[in-house]
Amino acid sequence: MSLAADATAVAARLACRPGAQRVPSRDLELFIVRRFLDADTCAALCDLIDRRRRPSEIADDRGDPKFRTSETCDLDSSDPLVGAIDRQLCAALGIDPAFGEPIQGQRYALGQEFKAHTDTFNPGGADFYRFCADQGQRTWTAMLYLNQPEDGGATRFKVIGKSVQPETGKLLAWNNLLPDGLPNEATLHQGMKVRKGTKYIITKWFRQFPSDKSS
Template identity: 60%
Template sequence: MQPSQTAPSATTADLARIARHPGVQRFPGAALILFQQKHFLTPDECAALIGRIDARRRPSTIADANGDSLFRTSETCDLDHGDPFVADIDARIAGWLGIDPAHGEPIQGQRYAAGQEFKPHTDYFEPNGSDYARYCSVAGNRTWTAMIYLNEPAQGGATRFTSIGKTIRPQTGKMLAWSNRRADGSLNPDSIHHGMKVRGGTKYVITKWYRERPWSG
């Protein structure tokens, strides 16, 4: 199947196709389009990604700084798309979603040590934000997010979708994928989520975002 162009919102056919993947789970409710796919990556693939993240990690940042220096305390790594291993995973995510890979940002890795978190936030850029033009003038806003847990911390580190009251615990290789839009194409504030504080051990994830128009860096 050829991937479709990313649209401002997912069509019924798009969602039905995703739901046909073996073992996929769509969370109930109309407030948020949210899927879960266990074992999307193998433990060996996750370990290889963790090694790449540890080699290049740096302090995470946020757009539209809100004055809270503790809002996002993780570390981030921009994975090298020229690495065939990373490129293969990138292609598999796009194929699973049915999104043209040209619309995807480079995959990022995140590392959360004990005590670190990412407080409740949405992945799209607020149109009235001071950095909106900087981040969205070319490729447009973010439409879909895919996030994969690479390990299971000793304690804490769950992802909580605060508006819909859904908490998902890390499981090695498990992917979450959600639309940052409502069915009518408008931005969906119910996509707000909290990378909850790690209480013991370390948490690793990778995150892939897709845009309205092709990504050009």
């Protein structure tokens, strides 16, 4: 099955989900699903992130040491809670778990942000060969807000002029690639600064090819 057909199937599945909304845009397949997770489950995931968080890293900070100032936590799918959420996300998009990366948690404290970036890697660059040699490029992103900070922390999709406000249990899902498999620059997005409070999210990325660790 082609990448375009895969994307069509995922988009159709998300569009049929009760409460799902596709953001109007010809340039980007972006879906919002409210109340994907309940508040208690979100709070439990926040606790896990707090226990294991570390400074976030980035493949290319473009010479700006403050490009990404959040904290990150790798969540282990062998944990019953994490494993259940992992299965929910895969089922929501209709993607086999073998194509997924482990879930990652992020914590944004007061003033922290992630400046405008895409989730894909630049074809032909050193980072592409380093991070895409085995499973290929990132296809879909599933990002889930675990809480709502008192102020700030929106996700801004700059090219299409859309800002999504954090809301406990809200899922965002978008297609990172064009039909020909190249990165879609319209996915450029920014984790805006938290102005008051703390923001927690989890992110799961999917790839073009299955992991050989799944066999």
